[in-house]
Each structure stands twice: as C-alpha cells, then as structure tokens.
Amino acid sequence: MLNSIEEGVILFSSAPSKTRSNDTEYPYRQNSDFYYLCGFEEANSVLILVKTGESTRTLLYVEPHSEEFALWNGARLGVEGAMKRFSVDEVHSMLEYPNHIKEILREHIALYIDFQDDSSILKLAQQSAKDLRETRGVKRTLRCLHDVTYLIRSQRLIKSPEEIEAIRHAISLTASAHHEAMKQCKSGLREFELQASMSYIFLSNGAMSEAYGAIVAGGNNANTLHYVDNHDVLKEGDLVLIDAACEWELYASDITRTFPVNGKFSDAQRKVYEKVLDVQLRVIEAMKPGVKRDWLQRYSEELLCQALIDLGILSGDREALMEAKAHKKYAPHGIGHWMGLDVHDPCPYVDDAGESLVFQAGMVMTIEPGIYIRADDASVPEKYRGIGIRIEDDILITEEGCENLSSMIVKTVEDIEAMCANQL
Ligand code: GLY
Ligand code: MN
Ligand code: MN
Numbered sequence: 001m002l003n004s005i006e007e008g009v010i011l012f013s014s015a016p017s018k019t020r021s022n023d024t025e026y027p028y029r030q031n032s033d034f035y036y037l038c039g040f041e042e043a044n045s046v047l048i049l050v051k052t053g054e055s056t057r058t059l060l061y062v063e064p065h066s067e068e069f070a071l072w073n074g075a076r077l078g079v080e081g082a083m084k085r086f087s088v089d090e091v092h093s094m095l096e097y098p099n100h101i102k103e104i105l106r107e108h109i110a111l112y113i114d115f116q117d118d119s120s121i122l123k124l125a126q127q128s129a130k131d132l133r134e135t136r137g138v139k140r141t142l143r144c145l146h147d148v149t150y151l152i153r154s155q156r157l158i159k160s161p162e163e164i165e166a167i168r169h170a171i172s173l174t175a176s177a178h179h180e181a182m183k184q185c186k187s188g189l190r191e192f193e194l195q196a197s198m199s200y201i202f203l204s205n206g207a208m209s210e211a212y213g214a215i216v217a218g219g220n221n222a223n224t225l226h227y228v229d230n231h232d233v234l235k236e237g238d239l240v241l242i243d244a245a246c247e248w249e250l251y252a253s254d255i256t257r258t259f260p261v262n263g264k265f266s267d268a269q270r271k272v273y274e275k276v277l278d279v280q281l282r283v284i285e286a287m288k289p290g291v292k293r294d295w296l297q298r299y300s301e302e303l304l305c306q307a308l309i310d311l312g313i314l315s316g317d318r319e320a321l322m323e324a325k326a327h328k329k330y331a332p333h334g335i336g337h338w339m340g341l342d343v344h345d346p347c348p349y350v351d352d353a354g355e356s357l358v359f360q361a362g363m364v365m366t367i368e369p370g371i372y373i374r375a376d377d378a379s380v381p382e383k384y385r386g387i388g389i390r391i392e393d394d395i396l397i398t399e400e401g402c403e404n405l406s407s408m409i410v411k412t413v414e415d416i417e418a419m420c421a422n423q424l
Contacts, residue, residue: 001037002049002056004151008110010049011101012148013121017043027209032341033114033152035250040086042076046097046121047088050104058088061097097121102128109140112148150348156340157347158362163340164396166251167364168405170207171394174245174253175409177201181216182410182419187236187261191216194242195230202246211252211343214244218261220375222388225333234261239269241388245343252343254366255406256392263420265413268383272371273413275307276389279369283335287359287367287395287402293349294356300335301327304369313373313380330373336366339394359397364405368392 001010015031030041038047038060046061063069065078083091092100105111105128113122129142159167177198184197195216202210217227219238234240243256258273260266265273283300305327308314313330314321321327338345345364350356359365370390373380393406410419418424 001151001155002051004155005051005110005112005146007051007053007108008112008144008146009051009104009108010047010112010148011122011125012037012047012114013117013119014040014043014045016119029209030250032250033149033156036152036156036341038086038088040082044094044121046094048101048104050108052107057090059090059092059100060086060088061092061094061100064093064095098124098128101125102132105129105142106132106138107140109142110144110146111142112146112151114149115147116149149346153345153347156345157338157357158360159340159364159396160362163251164362164364164405166249167253167340167394167396170211170246170248170251170253171255171406172408173202173205173207173248174255175406176205177244177246178242178255178257178409179419179424181242182257182259182416183422185234185240185259185261185263185420187234187238189234191218191221191230191232191234191240194234194240195244198242198244207246207248209247211245211247211254215241215256216244217241217388220386220388222258222390223372223374223386225372236262237266239265239387239389241390243390243392247343250341252339252341252345253394253406254339254343254368254392255394255409256368256370256390257409257411257416258389258391259416259420263417265417269387269389270413271311272373272384272387273389275311276369276371276391277411277413279303279307280367280391280393283367283369284393284395284402284404287365287397289359289361289397289399289401291359292356293359293365297335300369301331304331304371307371311371311384313371313384330371331369332372333368333370336368336392336395339364339366361397361399363397365395365397366392367395 012034014034018026020026044063048059050057062082063076079091132138133141181194195214213228216230218234218240221227222241238261241258245253245255338347372388373384375386393404396403
C-alpha cells in the first residue's frame with residue numbers, strides 16, 4: 001500500500017459498532033478496506049501507515065485489555081496479543097492515539113483517508129491537523145488530503161491465492177446450502193423455511209454470516225429484484241428463485257439458482273430457463289484476460305435481447321430494440337459485479353481515463369443474467385407471466401481464460417430436476 005504513495009500518512013479506522021435497538025448491537029462486521037490492510041477484526045481500532053522518504057512505519061492502535069470488558073463480552077486481543085498476531089511495526093493502546101496522531105501529523109504534508117469516514121477517530125486527526133497549523137514553530141503542516149480508498153480498492157481487484165481460497169470455501173458451503181434447498185423444496189412450504197435450511201448449513205459449518213440478505217422468492221416474487229420478505233407460501237407449479245450465500249473469513253460468495261417448487265419445469269418455464277442459461281454460459285465463455293468489462297455488458301445485453309425475441313416476448317429488429325432499451329423491461333440489471341470482501345466489491349470499473357477496465361487474472365466477477373416477466377404484464381404471452389429467472393455464478397479470471405468457481409452447483413434442467421428428486 002505504501003508503495004502507492006510518495007510520502008505521507010495513511011489513516012484508516014475500523015468500522016463503527018451499530019446499535020440495533022436500545023442497548024443491543026448488530027453483530028460486528030469489520031470495514032472491508034481496514035480488514036484488507038491489516039486483518040484486525042476488533043472495533044475501535046486504527047491503522048496508521050507512514051512513509052517518510054524511503055522509510056516506512058506501520059502502527060496499529062487497539063483497545064487495551066480490560067477485565068470488565070472481558071467479563072461481559074470476552075477478552076480482546078489487547079496490545080500484546082495484537083503484536084504477536086499481526087505483522088505491523090508497532091501496536092499501541094487506543095489511549096495513546098490522540099497524542100501520537102498529533103506527533104505523526106507534525107512531520108507530514110499529506111494525509112490519506114477514506115472520505116466517507118465520519119468517525120470520531122478521524123475527526124480527532126483532523127482537529128490535530130488544525131491545531132498544528134495554529135501552533136507556533138510547526139514548519140510542515142498538512143496541505144494535501146487524499147481519498148485512499150481508490151488505491152486500496154484498485155489493489156482489491158486482483159485477488160491473492162489466499163483470498164481465492166476463502167472465496168472457494170464460502171462457495172463450497174453455499175453449494176451445499178443450494179442443493180439442500182432443492183432437495184427440501186415442496187409446495188406448501190414457506191419461503192423462509194428454505195432460507196432456514198440454508199442458514200443451518202452456513203452456521204453449522206462455521207460461516208457466521210450471510211454475505212447479504214437472502215432472497216427466497218416464489219413465483220411472481222422473483223420479479224421484485226431485492227425481495228427479502230421471504231414469508232410467502234411456495235405454490236405448486238411456480239418456480240422459486242434463491243439468491244443466497246455465505247461469507248467466509250469476510251470473503252463473500254454470491255449465488256442464484258432458480259428451480260421448480262415441485263421439482264419439474266413446465267414447458268414455458270423450461271423455455272425461459274434454458275434461454276437464461278444459454279446467455280450465462282456464453283458470457284462466461286467470453287471471459288478472459290484482455291476483454292473489456294463494458295464489452296461483456298453489451299454482449300450480454302445483445303444475447304438477452306435476442307433471447308427475448310426468440311421467446312416471442314419482444315418483436316422487431318434487435319438493434320432497434322437495443323437502441324430503445326426495450327430489453328431492459330425484462331432484463332433490467334447489469335450482467336455482474338466484482339466480488340470479494342464485499343459482495344459488491346467497490347473496486348473500480350474504469351481506469352483513470354474513464355475507460356472500461358480490462359479483465360486480468362485474479363479478478364472475480366459474478367455473472368448473473370436474468371429474465372423477469374411480471375404476472376400482470378398483459379403484453380407478454382400468458383404462459384410466461386409470473387416467471388422470474390436468474391442464474392448467478394462467481395467467476396475467476398485466470399491466465400488462460402476463466403474458472404467458474406461455483407460450477408459444482410447444479411444448473412442444467414436435467415441436473416436440477418434430479419437434485420430436486422434427491423437423485424444426485
Ligand atoms: N445478491 C446480490 C447480487 O446478486 O448482486
Ligand atoms: Mn450478484
Ligand atoms: Mn446474488
């Protein structure tokens with residue numbers, strides 16, 4: 001990280017704890033950039049990276065050990081524990097941070113921070129910088145404030161072997177959970193019952209969190225893209241779309257499968273399903289180093305538009321339909337997104353010149369085409385109304401092309417029907 005700057009101070013604070021109600025809190029989740037930089041998972045901590053000429057210093061500030069805190073919440077690592085566990089030059093107590101930050105800023109003209117950070121930790125650094133400016137005898141004062149997130153997130157684009165391992169592990173648990181949901185599914189169940197059987201697999205295997213709120217959407221509910229209610233009854237003859245996945249060591253997986261509630265696709269469902277699957281396979285086949293992400297988006301839209309024409313849902317010249325964005329009514333979202341420490345990894349999609357990024361080995365992107373036909377859409381043949389289908393896998397760009405990291409999760413019509421019948 002320090003290689004990316006000429007000189008200055010990078011200051012990154014941990015994620016704040018969040019109140020759920022009264023005196024209860026949401027489970028703590030570390031800030032992804034902070035975790036990427038140092039791997040420390042406790043709240044109320046700060047990482048400071050300093051570069052002066054060619055020399056560098058890395059300092060981690062942590063909450064000190066406290067008997068009282070340990071009694072109620074469990075022991076913190078404390079200064080000594082963190083020093084043993086993390087490869088930073090120095091670990092200090094948070095109690096020392098206010099004095100130390102003033103001393104550190106006294107020597108530098110550039111500060112790199114997360115512009116979205118509004119923590120009291122950062123405010124204290126900013127106040128120190130102001131105080132120094134008004135202190136007689138201080139010659140060098142801060143004059144450059146940079147957003148450090150672009151630097152971090154550009155690095156986060158290319159996953160290391162260890163990061164890919166964590167993603168693979170998350171996917172392997174997610175695979176078991178999707179297969180279990182297919183086996184358990186029958187009409188009359190509530191959507192949340194499938195969610196519960198998946199959560200059981202995540203938790204009982206040590207994955208303490210979903211990577212995002214699960215979508216278990218029976219029938220027409222699948223046409224609400226961010227449906228998270230998950231309370232409806234699953235009905236005979238409907239499909240169910242499940243977009244659910246766990247995270248492992250803070251690394252996400254992101255998987256969608258759509259299958260028949262009763263285990264057998266109807267003719268109309270199968271027709272739409274096989275079109276979506278065909279689009280997904282073709283898009284994945286096109287992924288390799290050197291391909292532009294923008295091109296892949298355009299290509300996927302052409303394929304989806306053609307699929308809608310083939311199904312008789314759109315009619316007319318494909319280019320004219322594309323121009324009018326007619327396909328967006330039935331395929332409104334993008335083909336995929338970066339995935340890593342965040343399910344929607346906030347890594348750049350364009351370079352400094354605003355040009356679409358080109359795929360490189362080590363990038364991970366979801367590929368998730370979908371066709372959504374609302375039950376009340378009278379402009380579509382009746383047999384298709386109420387069908388919503390998305391198929392989503394997690395793809396690693398490799399030197400040779402790409403690898404579908406979630407290829408073990410069944411998705412052909414035949415395999416899904418066999419899994420639903422518990423025959424795989
Ligand atoms: N699960 C969120 C997404 O597919 O983007
Ligand atoms: Mn996704
Ligand atoms: Mn998803």
